[in-house]
Amino acid sequence: MSREDALARDAADPLAAFRGSVVRHDPELIYLDGNSLGMLPVATRDRLAHVIDDEWGGELIRGWHHWFDLPGAVGDRLGTTLLGADAGQVLVCDTITVNLFKLAWAAMAARPGRRVIVTDARNFPTDRYVLQGVAEHRGGSVRFVDTDPVHGIDAGTLAGALDDDVALVELSHVDYRSGVLADLPALTRLVHDCGALMLWDLAHSAGAVPIDLDQHGVDLAVGCSYKYLNAGPGAPGFLYVNRPLVEQLESPIRGWWGQRDPFDMDLPYQPAPGIARFLSGSQSVPGLYAVDSGIDSLETAGLPALRAKSMALTSYLVDLADEWLVPLGFQLRSPRDSQRRGGHVVLAHPDAHRIGVAAVRDALVVPDVRPPDLIRLAPVPLTTSYTDVYDGLMRIRELVAAGGHEAHDVSSLRVT
Amino acid sequence: MSREDALARDAADPLAAFRGSVVRHDPELIYLDGNSLGMLPVATRDRLAHVIDDEWGGELIRGWHHWFDLPGAVGDRLGTTLLGADAGQVLVCDTITVNLFKLAWAAMAARPGRRVIVTDARNFPTDRYVLQGVAEHRGGSVRFVDTDPVHGIDAGTLAGALDDDVALVELSHVDYRSGVLADLPALTRLVHDCGALMLWDLAHSAGAVPIDLDQHGVDLAVGCSYKYLNAGPGAPGFLYVNRPLVEQLESPIRGWWGQRDPFDMDLPYQPAPGIARFLSGSQSVPGLYAVDSGIDSLETAGLPALRAKSMALTSYLVDLADEWLVPLGFQLRSPRDSQRRGGHVVLAHPDAHRIGVAAVRDALVVPDVRPPDLIRLAPVPLTTSYTDVYDGLMRIRELVAAGGHEAHDVSSLRVT
Numbered sequence: 001m002s003r004e005d006a007l008a009r010d011a012a013d014p015l016a017a018f019r020g021s022v023v024r025h026d027p028e029l030i031y032l033d034g035n036s037l038g039m040l041p042v043a044t045r046d047r048l049a050h051v052i053d054d055e056w057g058g059e060l061i062r063g064w065h066h067w068f069d070l071p072g073a074v075g076d077r078l079g080t081t082l083l084g085a086d087a088g089q090v091l092v093c094d095t096i097t098v099n100l101f102k103l104a105w106a107a108m109a110a111r112p113g114r115r116v117i118v119t120d121a122r123n124f125p126t127d128r129y130v131l132q133g134v135a136e137h138r139g140g141s142v143r144f145v146d147t148d149p150v151h152g153i154d155a156g157t158l159a160g161a162l163d164d165d166v167a168l169v170e171l172s173h174v175d176y177r178s179g180v181l182a183d184l185p186a187l188t189r190l191v192h193d194c195g196a197l198m199l200w201d202l203a204h205s206a207g208a209v210p211i212d213l214d215q216h217g218v219d220l221a222v223g224c225s226y227k228y229l230n231a232g233p234g235a236p237g238f239l240y241v242n243r244p245l246v247e248q249l250e251s252p253i254r255g256w257w258g259q260r261d262p263f264d265m266d267l268p269y270q271p272a273p274g275i276a277r278f279l280s281g282s283q284s285v286p287g288l289y290a291v292d293s294g295i296d297s298l299e300t301a302g303l304p305a306l307r308a309k310s311m312a313l314t315s316y317l318v319d320l321a322d323e324w325l326v327p328l329g330f331q332l333r334s335p336r337d338s339q340r341r342g343g344h345v346v347l348a349h350p351d352a353h354r355i356g357v358a359a360v361r362d363a364l365v366v367p368d369v370r371p372p373d374l375i376r377l378a379p380v381p382l383t384t385s386y387t388d389v390y391d392g393l394m395r396i397r398e399l400v401a402a403g404g405h406e407a408h409d410v411s412s413l414r415v416t
Numbered sequence: 417m418s419r420e421d422a423l424a425r426d427a428a429d430p431l432a433a434f435r436g437s438v439v440r441h442d443p444e445l446i447y448l449d450g451n452s453l454g455m456l457p458v459a460t461r462d463r464l465a466h467v468i469d470d471e472w473g474g475e476l477i478r479g480w481h482h483w484f485d486l487p488g489a490v491g492d493r494l495g496t497t498l499l500g501a502d503a504g505q506v507l508v509c510d511t512i513t514v515n516l517f518k519l520a521w522a523a524m525a526a527r528p529g530r531r532v533i534v535t536d537a538r539n540f541p542t543d544r545y546v547l548q549g550v551a552e553h554r555g556g557s558v559r560f561v562d563t564d565p566v567h568g569i570d571a572g573t574l575a576g577a578l579d580d581d582v583a584l585v586e587l588s589h590v591d592y593r594s595g596v597l598a599d600l601p602a603l604t605r606l607v608h609d610c611g612a613l614m615l616w617d618l619a620h621s622a623g624a625v626p627i628d629l630d631q632h633g634v635d636l637a638v639g640c641s642y643k644y645l646n647a648g649p650g651a652p653g654f655l656y657v658n659r660p661l662v663e664q665l666e667s668p669i670r671g672w673w674g675q676r677d678p679f680d681m682d683l684p685y686q687p688a689p690g691i692a693r694f695l696s697g698s699q700s701v702p703g704l705y706a707v708d709s710g711i712d713s714l715e716t717a718g719l720p721a722l723r724a725k726s727m728a729l730t731s732y733l734v735d736l737a738d739e740w741l742v743p744l745g746f747q748l749r750s751p752r753d754s755q756r757r758g759g760h761v762v763l764a765h766p767d768a769h770r771i772g773v774a775a776v777r778d779a780l781v782v783p784d785v786r787p788p789d790l791i792r793l794a795p796v797p798l799t800t801s802y803t804d805v806y807d808g809l810m811r812i813r814e815l816v817a818a819g820g821h822e823a824h825d826v827s828s829l830r831v832t
Contacts, residue, residue: 023473033477040473048468048702056648057439057456061449061782067649097671097697098514125678126697129670129685137553137668226698232472233483233701252553254545255513262541265787269545281513281542282642284700285649286464366477371681 001323006390009316015301015309018382022230030365030392034380035204035344038230044293051289063285070288071257071279077292078229078238081299083202083221084212089243091275092291093283096203096224096237097126098253102278103220103239104134104168106249107197111167114196115140118161118169122149124176127201131170140167150333152180152340155190162194169196173211174204174342177370179314179334181209181342185216192217197245203227206238207294208310208343208380210303219245228343228380229298231290238291239278246275255280297382309381311338314345317379317389321347324397333374344378351405355396358405363395417739422806425732431717431725434798438646446781446808450796451620451760454646460709467705479701486704487673487695493708494645494654497715499618499637500628505659507691508707509699512619512640512653513542514669518694519636519655520550520584522665523613527583530612531556534577534585538565540592543617547586556583566749568596568756571606578610585612589627590620590758593786595730595750597625597758601632608633613661619643622654623710624726624759624796626719635661644759644796645714647706654707655694662691671696713798725797727754730761733795733805737763740813749790760794767821771812774821779811 010016022039031039055063074092079085093099104117117131121144128142135142145161147153152175162169169191174181184200191198199220205211207228213221221240225231241249250271256262257279260270271277298306315338321330325347333346349355356369367377379389399405426432438455447455471479490508495501509515520533533547537560544558551558561577563569568591578585585607590597600616607614615636621627623644629637637656641647657665666687672678673695676686687693714722731754737746741763749762765771772785783793795805815821 023469025470025474031476037472037477037480039476040468045469045473049465052456052464052648053439053461054441056453057461058441060447060455061453061784062776063649064453094511094514095671095697095699097673098510098669101669101696125672125675125681125683125685126670129672129675132685133668133670224698232468233479234698234703235700237697252549253514253517254542254549255511256541256545257513259541259545263787265541267541269541269548280517281511281653282640282650283511284651284703286702287650287700360478368477371679 006386009386022383028364030388032377033366033368035227035378036368039383044290047293048286051286067285071283074288074292085214090240092236092238096222099222099237099239100130102251105252107168108138110248114165114167116143116166118143118166121146150178155186166196170199172201178346179342179344188216204342207298225291230294235290236287251278253280306381310343313379317345320393328400344376347375348373353410354405354408357408357410363399365392365395422802425802438799444780446804448793449782449784451643451794452784455799457646460706463709464702467702483701487699490704490708500630506656508652508654512638515638515653515655516546518667521668523584524554526664530581530583532559532582534559534582537562566594571602582612586615588617594762595757595760604632620758623714641707646710651706652703667694669696722797726759729795733761736809744816760792763791764789769826770821770824773824773826779815781808781811
């Protein structure tokens with residue numbers, strides 16, 4: 001547990017060079033929140049400057065001749081590189097919220113005799129809210145499954161919630177509070193056994209862990225690009241629909257981009273063939289290029305190498321936390337087995353909110369906090385070194401040991 | 417009809433200096449398509465570089481402490497500056513398509529005894545498609561009103577389509593094909609007289625003509641920011657809900673941003689008070705800043721001055737077209753009275769598509785074309801001079817007179 005050991009790990013890290021691929025205004029800042037908002041790749045900054053100045057500013061309306069294909073083209077790249085999805089099944093568009101609405105709606109409509117959506121009672125609020133809205137609008141309801149937050153949802157628990165009234169099961173692949181990684185293959189099979197459709201929320205897993213949507217016959221998935229894909233604040237979401245299923249589904253939001261022939265403006269609505277039917281209106285061109293650029297580094301590094309380093313980093317973080325932070329009142333709220341974790345580690349502390357704020361303000365370490373008592377730490381393999389983890393945890397240890405967090409007023413702060 | 421006359425008009429133009437406020441890579445290019453995609457303000461280019469590099473790259477997750485307010489803050493600015501809407505009624509978010517879906521759905525739900533949505537049979541495809549989707553999902557239907565495309569929809573025609581089964585009327589304030597400006601006050605009154613809600617699509621009018629939503633008691637409105645607001649390709653849409661109405665409405669897409677307390681993640685869904693209930697998920701931060709920056713120039717120039725110049729420019733364009741283009745087979749398809757037009761002028765020609773392509777490729781004039789035979793020309797007052805209009809129409813005249821468009825193959829081209 002020496003700093004020399006951390007430096008030695010960095011010296012042996014085949015991905016070490018990527019740490020310099022992102023913008024760093026403050027070299028002292030240790031950023032452990034890439035699971036909320038990924039850092040800015042230098043290449044993305046430069047590409048967006050080009051897209052804005054030369055493409056928008058120079059091509060003007062003529063740019064749409066090639067921009068028009070971006071949601072599908074970037075979607076294909078995302079799918080084949082990071083999601084285990086062949087071309088023609090992924091779109092980068094809208095937000096994860098809107099995409100979840102579209103797919104959940106379409107799934108309910110495709111299972112007309114069934115009126116129930118099953119999800120995790122501890123799922124991210126948007127998931128629970130959107131699903132309840134869709135179920136209510138269609139005269140159905142949501143069945144919430146109570147799970148242990150650290151262990152996550154297991155096959156036995158889910159099986160108890162399934163019957164032939166279930167149209168759709170929606171779960172998060174990586175839990176936002178604990179980082180636990182769901183058993184996607186086994187749970188998908190279980191859902192199919194009861195005749196329902198399976199929708200995975202990949203918000204905390206896309207770009208962080210290997211995902212094989214096609215191989216496991218996943219029906220539907222949604223995700224966002226502002227976390228591990230490093231596409232920036234509010235960058236577009238994405239959606240996946242398994243090819244054999246797509247012609248049975250229709251988007252509830254019918255825009256002209258999802259029409260069979262968007263440029264014949266006299267037609268009545270007919271959904272486009274394939275995945276394009278889930279497009280609605282014009283998408284952010286800079287946002288789409290930012291996703292494309294974010295994929296570049298992940299593709300070059302390779303997902304297996306990223307996952308290997310991610311597991312090593314989170315294990316190293318857990319070891320340091322055991323040694324330094326548990327004696328100060330912290331508790332691990334993520335699985336101990338790195339195979340069961342996504343890209344972030346969660347610690348609980350009764351004073352989590354003050355510690356999070358003090359860490360950012362006084363110690364130049366950026367975790368994030370989630371009510372009531374959770375601190376999330378994401379050592380993102382592309383941009384975080386072992387020394388960052390060592391220094392970051394040491395700073396938090398020293399801060400809390402000295403009581404440096406106690407004076408912070410957090411009453412008016414938002415948690416993001 | 418001399419070039420000297422055009423130069424003299426420019427010399428007397430109080431807005432002439434704004435022509436230099438946008439990026440111009442090719443000084444020979446005459447851009448008459450700001451009604452499809454507005455030009456790039458130099459200030460927006462610089463501001464986005466700052467937002468991307470310093471805010472995203474430097475503030476990282478900490479930026480959300482102020483980014484979180486942008487949809488409402490930029491919405492307030494848009495509302496008070498350009499829409500005649502007091503603060504607290506406008507959000508910049510999602511796309512115009514998604515916003516139309518949310519508001520049309522909410523309107524139908526708020527008029528449960530009524531099952532019909534009325535719209536213009538010639539409305540933009542997205543409007544027709546989205547409304548039909550919403551009506552069908554709710555067990556209702558759309559009643560299409562047939563209108564003369566140049567004259568637009570009048571009170572008598574609309575009155576014939578209204579009865580006590582109508583929940584919602586949705587119309588475009590400025591028609592995308594003819595540029596005709598609807599009589600918003602009179603039509604809104606008529607809709608209210610039958611107990612329905614009125615939703616205006618401001619896509620082609622926001623930033624182009626004065627709009628007084630509050631004054632005329634408009635219930636709902638949607639629009640986009642990539643046209644006259646110059647916020648770039650795929651920039652966010654906006655929505656307006658009249659304050660007394662908002663607490664009666666709920667968004668069908670329930671995201672955590674629209675929840676009463678987005679940062680308490682254990683709550684069941686309860687819509688936020690006020691307009692915030694129509695937020696769903698994270699919005700593009702660069703996109704929101706681009707809208708804010710686009711408003712800057714319009715606010716400085718002032719909407720009355722912009723409208724006065726717009727009417728003068730489109731009248732000048734019509735005069736030149738009468739003199740030069742009508743003898744070549746063009747016909748005016750916009751109202752002759754400038755008070756009855758929005759910001760663009762529409763001409764028909766049997767060979768419109770080839771002429772449009774040849775104009776861009778060979779004559780460096782950018783109009784846009786709409787099937788089957790329409791050419792749209794938008795001399796945007798902020799960025800277009802009288803000399804641009806003179807030169808642009810002269811180039812089209814010379815091109816068509818010489819048959820320069822005839823060889824162009826347009827079979828594989830998309831119209832955007």
